[in-house]
Amino acid sequence: MDVYITSTGNHLPGPAITNEQIEQVLGLINGKPSRLKNKILQSNGIKTRHYAINEQQQTTISNSAMAALAGNECIDNSSVAKNAIQMLSCATSQGDLVLPGFGSMVQAELDLSGVELHTSHGICSSSMMALKAAFTSIKAGCNNNALVIASELASRLFKHTRYEALEHQEVDFNAEFLRWMLSDGAGALMLEDTPATTGTSxxxxxxxxxxxxxxYPTCMSVGTPKQGGDKTWQDYPTYSDAEKDGALLLRQDVxxxxxxxxxxxxxxxxxxxxxxxxxxxxxxxxxxxxxxxxxxxxxxxxxxxxxxxxxxxxxxxxxxxxxxxxxxxxxxxxxxxxxxxxxxxxxxxxxxxxxxxxxxxxxxxxxxxx
Structure with missing residues (x-):
């Protein structure tokens, strides 16, 4: 049985943010402009991006709501009625809640009933894992269609206050690097066992x-302190202690x-x-x-x-x-x-x-x- 992508959708929150505006949104760490920002931006080539937080570092839309907006656009572009969707497969690096799974939260936002549900957790390739799960389900004849959504809200990790919570530590390069790399958005794909009745599939x-x-050892992570080792954010006496030790920062071992x-x-x-x-x-x-x-x-x-x-x-x-x-x-x-x-x-x-x-x-x- 063949499987087709028959429609797509996306949601990018807020206005496009230029390189000059990044610190207006994320905030200055300890009131000082970054010495690394321009070097990293020159290397990655990114000119504009979108954030789901405002200049007061307040969340303007949740991760699951962004996912739902992308999903609804995909549904609107499709001939599949919302009440006919059989499977919902979702991916994210970090949902709005630790538990339950991200897919459950997105399903509620979309108001979908009786779907088969899948949540793929990871980093960049988790969207492809979610897509593979839906593809395989249709290929096996278990479902005729599936809505696949991937959504990220990284900016909440990059607020200046996250870095200022460090106790007696300078912000290291590995912790600051991704602040100038990642941003927010959601995308959705509709999968079916037949091509769309009109247009391109x-x-x-x-x-x-x-x-x-x-x-290879871990290269990108949240949950370990600067010095690494076996200790994770859940091993500290309190969440506050983990934050003070930098274990809640997003790190990239460059x-x-x-x-x-x-x-x-x-x-x-x-x-x-x-x-x-x-x-x-x-x-x-x-x-x-x-x-x-x-x-x-x-x-x-x-x-x-x-x-x-x-x-x-x-x-x-x-x-x-x-x-x-x-x-x-x-x-x-x-x-x-x-x-x-x-x-x-x-x-x-x-x-x-x-x-x-x-x-x-x-x-x-x-x-x-x-």
């Missing part, structure tokens, strides 16, 4: 991922970060071999790279392997929409379909590397016109 030919958690390029390209070469594809057979590439810096590194390795796909076939909206974590790929695919040129029979190769503990996901799509 995308047949999902396959989805494959490779995890390298057995090889010393390990270049490994994401190597494992991502190795996975690309492996999946080309497994699926008996050539680079020349790919018409469009949608790759979730978090930074302009990594794009150049990816191109360098692909050229060395003689498997480069011409740069004019690559599409990204990173620089205008920002890096929205697991929602990035869904938002990218939605905008690609609405703004770019393609035709029936075109192939789309999708790559979603994740630096959490190095999981890389890949997908192959074919454009189908009714």
């Amino acid at each position: 995308l047949r999902i030919d396959w989805i494959k991922s490779y995890s390298h958690a057995d090889v 010393r390990l970060l270049d490994n994401i390029v190597n494992v991502g390209v190795q996975g690309y070469l492996k999946v080309l071999d497994e699926q008996q594809l050539s680079a020349n057979s790919i018409d469009h590439v949608l790759c979730h790279y978090s930074s302009k810096y990594f794009k150049s590194k990816i191109f360098e390795l692909l050229n060395m392997a003689n498997c480069m796909i011409p740069e004019d076939r690559w599409y990204t909206n990173l620089y205008e929409r920002g890096n929205t974590g697991c929602a990035s790929f869904f938002i990218m695919l939605d905008e690609f379909l609405k703004t770019q040129s393609y035709q029936a029979g075109d192939t789309i190769f999708c790559m979603v590397p994740e630096s959490g503990r190095f999981n890389c996901a890949y997908m192959h799509l074919t454009v189908v016109e009714k």
